[in-house]
């Protein structure tokens with residue numbers, strides 16, 4: 221019986237010919253803007269899924285999709301990986317300055333490396349096809365650090381000449397050129413049916429972002445993240461044209477920032493001697509980010525969210541550190557706040573700010589200001605006595621005044637650290653920025669307010685109406701730590717449920733403001749005050765082993781909202797989101813899967 225079966229099998233193998241040698245039986249055909257899976261037909265210039273996706277839809281597989289002119293030829297041309305050249309010149313056809321030239325070389329290397337991820341399983345690099353000449357022109361070839369008001373726009377043209385494909389990228393500043401290379405790379409793919417590297421021919425794109433501030437915040441204090449994992453996060457940001465990495469360096473839980481003025485802080489406050497950020501670590505992250513068009517904004521959160529690391533400074537510099545029951549003094553254990561009545565506090569703050577400014581050279585500084593608990597301050601006899609001797613009572617209003625005193629004194633230390641120059645300061649929404657009080661304590665020239673309450677919070681309208689610049693981190697759409705198990709109890713964590721990419725994508729700052737009755741039509745001052753948004757990853761329940769999946773691909777959904785600000789819903793972006801997620805994974809980012817791969821291969825068949 222067994223023998224007979226075996227014989228039958230042998231017969232059937234030989235009968236079907238050489239299919240064992242074939243690696244493909246499917247191809248994809250573009251029909252009505254969708255790639256449709258069909259049996260392979262060698263007579264009809266077949267193409268694989270990637271190649272089909274590149275030409276099929278309105279915005280190809282571009283992510284974020286360009287905002288200006290998008291003219292796509294929808295014809296693919298094979299190119300030879302071994303004859304790609306990338307040259308960069310300044311507006312007057314001279315060499316780029318040394319500083320920008322260095323960054324340009326990094327951008328060019330990143331571009332080439334990204335291409336190799338397209339066919340990394342192949343032994344042979346695709347060499348059939350024309351050469352590719354990429355010419356990049358950067359008009360202002362000196363500016364290397366992003367600022368508010370930097371020009372991130374670029375133009376990209378691709379055309380075919382006799383022997384080569386020519387791509388030309390033109391930008392004002394380096395940042396635009398870098399974005400242009402990112403877009404160009406997204407117009408190249410490896411077609412696994414024809415085994416060739418292909419580029420889309422005949423392309424005209426002009427592009428620039430809708431919002432100037434497109435950011436992620438990572439908290440490296442609740443749990444520690446290696447420099448390598450931070451750089452990987454920056455890679456994902458660059459691939460998605462985000463431009464700001466806000467680094468929440470310290471908190472009550474740990475103090476990994478190695479201060480040169482006060483090395484005791486990380487000596488006492490780091491989880492382990494290895495889990496610190498040395499000055500060299502910080503410089504390498506800042507430079508790595510800059511070369512990818514990204515500014516790093518450091519945060520030193522104060523006067524709350526401090527604790528570990530301050531033990532050496534003496535008993536009256538901090539109050540309520542690790543006080544129990546914690547619920548009376550802070551929102552999560554361990555508690556701790558600075559003592560605003562003690563002069564030593566400002567001396568140490570001055571040293572921390574000085575060290576941070578020397579390393580980060582920030583154009584914006586984040587002073588935190590999150591979740592100050594008056595119960596903590598009231599628990600200190602020192603502070604209570606000080607209040608009395610300064611004719612202040614014990615009400616919340618009195619303690620707001622104490623906080624105001626702290627904020628003003630700390631700000632003068634920040635200005636000192638910045639060489640005596642004023643600098644925009646970001647603060648989280650808090651009692652200090654509450655309805656009716658915000659303009660009493662803070663001035664709208666200096667302070668940028670980062671909103672973390674819900675997108676429907678009425679205070680947002682008031683902030684705009686009082687002339688404050690704002691950044692949206694409304695937790696109902698942009699807190700990526702929501703939706704996991706609780707850790708201070710059982711059940712779900714405080715801001716559950718999990719926020720899907722669709723909700724992130726639809727989180728439109730202008731819509732939220734319109735719903736709050738603010739006129740943000742083009743040309744209004746109100747519109748100019750909306751800098752953008754920032755997705756937050758608070759790290760109580762994440763460290764570097766799962767950071768990629770928490771951020772990606774959801775952070776990319778926010779990236780398209782902020783770059784392109786599309787009118788259409790997420791449904792129109794779904795196929796490109798899946799393609800971008802694949803791209804991030806190819807580039808070494810462990811982005812979460814959004815759907816069965818079947819949906820990626822059968823476009824338009826899954827979401828309702």
Ligand SMILES: *[C@@H]1O[C@H](CO)[C@@H](O)[C@H](O)[C@H]1NC(C)=O
Pocket residue numbers: 291292293422423424
């Ligand atoms: C790009 O612009 C050129 C010059 O205006 C034009 O000839 C060409 O047709 C455009 N390409 C596409 C795909 O529209």
Ligand SMILES: *[C@@H]1O[C@H](CO)[C@@H](O)[C@H](O)[C@H]1NC(C)=O
Pocket residue numbers: 533534535536537561562563564
């Ligand atoms: C402030 O704290 C330091 C360190 O504990 C202490 O030496 C100093 O006396 C305190 N100052 C006041 C006014 O309590």
Ligand SMILES: *[C@@H]1O[C@H](CO)[C@@H](O)[C@H](O)[C@H]1NC(C)=O
Pocket residue numbers: 534535536600601602
């Ligand atoms: C700290 O404050 C307490 C009062 O709460 C005071 O008795 C003590 O002398 C202070 N310590 C220092 C070092 O200033």
Ligand SMILES: *[C@@H]1O[C@H](CO)[C@@H](O)[C@H](O)[C@H]1NC(C)=O
Pocket residue numbers: 663664665684685686687688
């Ligand atoms: C911004 O603050 C200044 C100074 O306090 C004030 O005069 C101005 O009216 C404020 N802007 C708006 C839009 O309220």
